[in-house]
Amino acid sequence: MREIGQRESDAILGAMRQVALAGGRAITYADTTSVLAAARYLLRRRDLLDIGTLPAVEPQDLVSILRGKPELAREAMKYLAIMALVDGELDHRKLARVLDYARALDVEADYLTDLVEAASGHLAWATADMWRKNFDSVLSRSSEGLDPNVWIRPYEGANADPALVARYDALGKLPQNTFGKALWDFDKRNGYPFPGDPTALNAAFGTAHDSTHVISDYDTSARGELLVSTFTAGMHPINPMSGHILPVIFFFHFGEQLNDVGHAGTGGLDPDEFWHAWSRGAEMSVDIFDPQWTVWDWVEKDLEELRREWNVTPAGRQG
Numbered sequence: 001m002r003e004i005g006q007r008e009s010d011a012i013l014g015a016m017r018q019v020a021l022a023g024g025r026a027i028t029y030a031d032t033t034s035v036l037a038a039a040r041y042l043l044r045r046r047d048l049l050d051i052g053t054l055p056a057v058e059p060q061d062l063v064s065i066l067r068g069k070p071e072l073a074r075e076a077m078k079y080l081a082i083m084a085l086v087d088g089e090l091d092h093r094k095l096a097r098v099l100d101y102a103r104a105l106d107v108e109a110d111y112l113t114d115l116v117e118a119a120s121g122h123l124a125w126a127t128a129d130m131w132r133k134n135f136d137s138v139l140s141r142s143s144e145g146l147d148p149n150v151w152i153r154p155y156e157g158a159n160a161d162p163a164l165v166a167r168y169d170a171l172g173k174l175p176q177n178t179f180g181k182a183l184w185d186f187d188k189r190n191g192y193p194f195p196g197d198p199t200a201l202n203a204a205f206g207t208a209h210d211s212t213h214v215i216s217d218y219d220t221s222a223r224g225e226l227l228v229s230t231f232t233a234g235m236h237p238i239n240p241m242s243g244h245i246l247p248v249i250f251f252f253h254f255g256e257q258l259n260d261v262g263h264a265g266t267g268g269l270d271p272d273e274f275w276h277a278w279s280r281g282a283e284m285s286v287d288i289f290d291p292q293w294t295v296w297d298w299v300e301k302d303l304e305e306l307r308r309e310w311n312v313t314p315a316g317r318q319g
Helices: 006-021 029-042 059-066 070-082 092-105 110-119 123-139 162-173 179-190 203-216 222-235 240-252 273-283 303-309
Strands: none
Touching (some): 006 029, 006 070, 029 273, 070 092, 070 110, 110 123, 110 240, 179 203, 179 303, 203 222, 203 303
């Protein structure tokens, strides 16, 4: 995000705290950590140490402070929406508060619709919409007319591609320091079949996703999968909230099984590293999910040199 003034950042963070307070109980560890992490990583407010010093910013206060800055208002709404989710459930009172801010700021967004539908008992509709938005984002275009369940595994039966499998497998012969060898190691370590194998995921998703794991240095635990998709949301501009952040919060933090690509888990949201991953992805100078990006241009490059070239800062560690 571009640099903003302390008045604007205090207002956004103060509104985030107001959403946390709307839960009707004491502010939780996840609430406090999230506000401080959003301040540090996204709003560049490393001086904020106590969220109790933030102003009690009501919706109309936020409107007044962000007047004439619609892009910043839209970004702020994303942060406010996350505050309704950090404790591992969709808190209806917090969501109602989020919607107060959205109406005041005149911000409409598909991720807000998904949250409202989920809170209204229409979880199947909401999760289906998130899955479709994720599919659109991976394709970088509309997925209308495509069945994501067919597209995601295209190598079954007569469509198997042994030559493609062999090309990926040959990455194992590259020097240990290379990006390609790191990708090969990642897939082997996790038991992932290479694209071309009948059981493999479509390379257009699988290779981009696994490459993002490698470059971001996040693992495949529930925490790691949530972080790598948040990193992707920062890096890839298409449907970042509805297509990447919300689905993994529902999948790996709430335990909702959205699809059969992975196994759902609970408690996966690390309330500090989540915001760091978002910031790290936004600082990337390359979009791995851009259709013009191809892994074969980079496999022989030194992994650490690529991280420096692509402006990838080190990941934080759990614990």
